[in-house]
Amino acid sequence: ILNVEQSPQSLHVQEGDSTNFTCSFPSSNFYALHWYRWETAKSPEALFVMTLNGDEKKKGRISATLNTKEGYSYLYIKGSQPEDSATYLCAFTSSGGGADGLTFGKGTHLIIQP
Amino acid sequence: KAGVTQTPRYLIKTRGQQVTLSCSPISGHRSVSWYQQTPGQGLQFLFEYFSETQRNKGNFPGRFSGRQFSNSRSEMNVSTLELGDSALYLCASSLVDREGNEQFFGPGTRLTVL
Numbered sequence: 001i002l003n004v005e006q007s008p009q010s011l012h013v014q015e016g017d018s019t020n021f022t023c024s025f026p027s028s029n030f031y032a033l034h035w036y037r038w039e040t041a042k043s044p045e046a047l048f049v050m051t052l053n054g055d056e057k058k059k060g061r062i063s064a065t066l067n068t069k070e071g072y073s074y075l076y077i078k079g080s081q082p083e084d085s086a087t088y089l090c091a092f093t094s095s096g097g098g099a100d101g102l103t104f105g106k107g108t109h110l111i112i113q114p
Numbered sequence: 115k116a117g118v119t120q121t122p123r124y125l126i127k128t129r130g131q132q133v134t135l136s137c138s139p140i141s142g143h144r145s146v147s148w149y150q151q152t153p154g155q156g157l158q159f160l161f162e163y164f165s166e167t168q169r170n171k172g173n174f175p176g177r178f179s180g181r182q183f184s185n186s187r188s189e190m191n192v193s194t195l196e197l198g199d200s201a202l203y204l205c206a207s208s209l210v211d212r213e214g215n216e217q218f219f220g221p222g223t224r225l226t227v228l
Contacts, residue, residue: 004156034216043118044157044204046216089157102147104157 006105020076021108023090027071034091118220132193139207146188
């Protein structure tokens with residue numbers, strides 16, 4: 001069973017501050033790393049799908065980096081806004097597919113305080 | 115383009131009953147995956163269907179089954195319901211396969227087993 005860890009579990013950030021959090025995953029048999037944002041009462045929304053070591057992706061004020069050799073990805077939010085409040089999930093895919101093909105972490109619950 | 119739809123949105127059943135949940139993917143998407151989320155747990159992968167075939171299966175008992183129709187719509191069935199089956203069930207669709215492509219999630223079906 002593959003283990004995907006996210007830290008911290010929850011985070012309170014002042015509006016306007018920047019923040020980041022971590023996703024750790026197995027460094028062997030890497031295929032892809034996904035980031036999702038899940039707002040309360042909505043469906044999870046895809047942010048990024050990353051496949052290459054050293055990948056860096058950006059969408060507005062949100063960006064992510066990927067290190068497949070050491071098994072971690074960071075998600076950064078610049079100048080946090082109240083609408084950034086959500087749970088951020090990462091999901092790891094191994095090249096083996098199968099039952100462990102897409103494994104989610106438990107998420108980082110982000111609360112932006114005005 | 116219409117998003118992923120799931121029916122019903124809420125369901126209350128009693129132990130021992132069976133339940134069928136439905137998922138309609140985004141038009142053109144051929145892969146449908148199902149996930150279970152229980153309190154304190156991350157999204158747990160149930161199974162994935164592609165072109166009417168189950169392509170991957172998570173670590174769930176045989177009481178959990180599914181199928182996909184020729185129009186890519188998918189159903190998930192849980193027989194002999196247990197209290198622990200109370201959860202949010204999400205389906206997600208993607209163009210080809212779930213591992214390297216972003217998934218689009220539906221709103222979920224909240225199942226309560228009494």
